[in-house]
Amino acid sequence: MPINYYIFLALALFCIGVVGVLTRRNAIIIFMCIELMLNAANLLLVAFSKLYTHVSTLPTAGSDAQIFVFFIMVVAAAEVSVGLAIIVMMYRNTHSVDVNFLNRLKN
Amino acid sequence: MNAIILTAVWGIVMMFGGAFFKQKSTPKYWAIAGLILAIIANCAEVYMQKPMVAIELKGMLDFTSFNLTFITIVLVCTLLLFLLNGRDIEKVGNNVSEYFALIFFVLCGVSIAATYNTLLTLFLGIEILSIPLYILTGSDKRNLKSNEAALKYFLMGSFSTGILLMGIAFIYGGNTGTPTFYINNINLGTGKLPVMLAIGLVFLLIAMVFKVSAAPFHFWAPDVYDGAPTVFTSFMATIVKAGGFIAFIRLFEHAFGTAQQQWQILIAIITAATLLIGNLTAVFQQSVKRMLAYSSIAQAGFMLLAIFAINQFAKEGIILYTAAYSLATIGLFAILIKMSDYTIDGFNGLAKQQPVLAITATIFLLSLTGVPLTAGFQAKLFMLMAAVNDGRQIWLVVFAVLCAAISAYYYFKIIQAIYFKENTSAVNQQWDITPAFKTLLIITAGLVIIIGIWPSVIIDWLYY
Numbered sequence: 083m084p085i086n087y088y089i090f091l092a093l094a095l096f097c098i099g100v101v102g103v104l105t106r107r108n109a110i111i112i113f114m115c116i117e118l119m120l121n122a123a124n125l126l127l128v129a130f131s132k133l134y135t136h137v138s139t140l141p142t143a144g145s146d147a148q149i150f151v152f153f154i155m156v157v158a159a160a161e162v163s164v165g166l167a168i169i170v171m172m173y174r175n176t177h178s179v180d181v182n183f184l185n186r187l188k189n
Numbered sequence: 190m191n192a193i194i195l196t197a198v199w200g201i202v203m204m205f206g207g208a209f210f211k212q213k214s215t216p217k218y219w220a221i222a223g224l225i226l227a228i229i230a231n232c233a234e235v236y237m238q239k240p241m242v243a244i245e246l247k248g249m250l251d252f253t254s255f256n257l258t259f260i261t262i263v264l265v266c267t268l269l270l271f272l273l274n275g276r277d278i279e280k281v282g283n284n285v286s287e288y289f290a291l292i293f294f295v296l297c298g299v300s301i302a303a304t305y306n307t308l309l310t311l312f313l314g315i316e317i318l319s320i321p322l323y324i325l326t327g328s329d330k331r332n333l334k335s336n337e338a339a340l341k342y343f344l345m346g347s348f349s350t351g352i353l354l355m356g357i358a359f360i361y362g363g364n365t366g367t368p369t370f371y372i373n374n375i376n377l378g379t380g381k382l383p384v385m386l387a388i389g390l391v392f393l394l395i396a397m398v399f400k401v402s403a404a405p406f407h408f409w410a411p412d413v414y415d416g417a418p419t420v421f422t423s424f425m426a427t428i429v430k431a432g433g434f435i436a437f438i439r440l441f442e443h444a445f446g447t448a449q450q451q452w453q454i455l456i457a458i459i460t461a462a463t464l465l466i467g468n469l470t471a472v473f474q475q476s477v478k479r480m481l482a483y484s485s486i487a488q489a490g491f492m493l494l495a496i497f498a499i500n501q502f503a504k505e506g507i508i509l510y511t512a513a514y515s516l517a518t519i520g521l522f523a524i525l526i527k528m529s530d531y532t533i534d535g536f537n538g539l540a541k542q543q544p545v546l547a548i549t550a551t552i553f554l555l556s557l558t559g560v561p562l563t564a565g566f567q568a569k570l571f572m573l574m575a576a577v578n579d580g581r582q583i584w585l586v587v588f589a590v591l592c593a594a595i596s597a598y599y600y601f602k603i604i605q606a607i608y609f610k611e612n613t614s615a616v617n618q619q620w621d622i623t624p625a626f627k628t629l630l631i632i633t634a635g636l637v638i639i640i641g642i643w644p645s646v647i648i649d650w651l652y653y
Binding site: 085089092096099100103109112113116119120122123124126127129130133134138143144146147149150153154157160161164165167168169171172175176181 | 309313323333337348351359361368369
């Protein structure tokens with residue numbers, strides 16, 4: 083399969099993520115959309131990695147991108163733990179996870 | 190390397206120490222001791238040109254005297270913050286030791302972001318720097334404003350991380366040579382950038398602009414800085430922002446330096462927008478904390494001039510700007526924390542009640558404005574010289590000078606309140622100020638003036 087398909091798939095996922103972050107009002111769903119963006123990047127990295135393994139004669143070509151993906155997963159997990167804790171803290175105080183609550187700081 | 194290892198280890202020590210410290214003031218002394226240790230170790234690395242323990246890094250981190258000087262400045266500024274506001278950190282909540290631990294982790298992230306050599310370490314540095322900050326922002330758990338700030342910062346921060354990663358993936362895939370993450374080996378080709386590299390560059394630019402809170406992605410900054418506990422705002426607005434800038438300048442110098450012609454106009458527009466929006470909105474603020482948040486956006490606009498130009502002046506200037514801006518802002522926040530009233534009226538008649546605070550606050554404000562004989566003047570001068578030497582968009586220099594003139598208005602409004610207005614408020618301010626605090630403030634103000642007269646005390650370190 084040409085690499086273009088993977089690029090367009092990753093871009094589509096990324097765009098769904100971005101649109102979701104910008105339009106949804108539920109903190110958890112925004113959060114899921116952010117995860118979607120991260121996974122779009124993962125997919126793209128793996129696709130490129132596979133491409134270069136085929137193209138290059140070096141046996142290790144492209145493996146650094148796959149290692150990068152593991153780093154992204156670990157960091158995403160750390161981010162999830164912190165983010166969910168923040169959302170829970172917010173929920174305890176306001177009994178809602180709606181980001182429309184976030185307007186009190188404006189004035 | 191020493192600084193990265195020591196700050197990470199000391200963060201863990203502080204984290205577990207929290208279970209054993211009986212008194213609430215113990216963690217502060219441990220944190221100060223650890224920071225002094227880290228500063229000494231970092232200076233030793235500059236002298237000896239090699240780290241204490243040899244670790245095979247495969248060139249993923251790069252320790253030059255430029256990077257190490259930056260780390261020294263960051264550590265010294267944090268030390269000043271701990272000494273000035275250690276007691277205020279204790280007042281934020283019950284988990285004092287953890288706050289210090291998180292600050293150490295942020296310092297570790299800043300050190301990585303200042304020395305990275307691959308896009309992987311850039312990503313790790315930025316994340317290690319950001320994630321503890323989300324927690325610090327929300328550390329005032331009962332305060333709704335702090336919660337909101339944390340949630341907003343977290344959502345915006347991880348959103349920009351997603352963009353950063355997408356940019357990295359495109360840079361990796363679009364590379365015209367062998368695919369690589371090493372920023373020095375990225376092959377941009379000649380002539381116009383290929384589409385994938387251009388997309389990657391724009392994504393990385395957006396993500397970095399998010400992190401340093403420059404326009405048009407600055408909207409989170411005032412809310413987050415306003416909502417976070419004031420001590421941590423002081424930390425965020427100075428040290429972390431400087432860390433973001435050093436990562437930004439490193440990325441655009443090493444990875445995209447050869448295509449400077451093509452992205453320079455983008456940076457010029459971002460710089461102009463940041464300067465304009467930061468300064469104009471700061472004029473209308475009543476709360477000094479919020480005004481300082483907008484002024485930090487305005488100062489970020491000046492720092493962006495270094496990324497616009499990327500030459501010798503710019504690199505010296507960003508170090509100088511970090512020192513000048515961090516010292517002045519940390520000092521000003523230290524005074525602000527002691528106030529019961531955060532509005533400009535709260536400063537009325539300060540000169541009569543607390544002359545030492547008044548005079549040091551004046552020096553800090555003059556430095557932020559960029560009046561000669563203060564560090565802020567030298568820093569701004571270096572930035573403008575960098576842009577002039579670059580010589581491509583001279584209108585930007587004129588614009589920056591005009592914006593510096595606007596900034597004088599809101600900084601001088603506070604000076605006016607300090608000296609020429611009577612305190613009419615009914616609230617009787619309780620001053621919780623020790624002689625040690627005053628001495629430290631005077632030392633900080635002294636540093637601001639010394640750097641203003643002899644900027645070479647810092648710049649010489651770059652060529653050690």
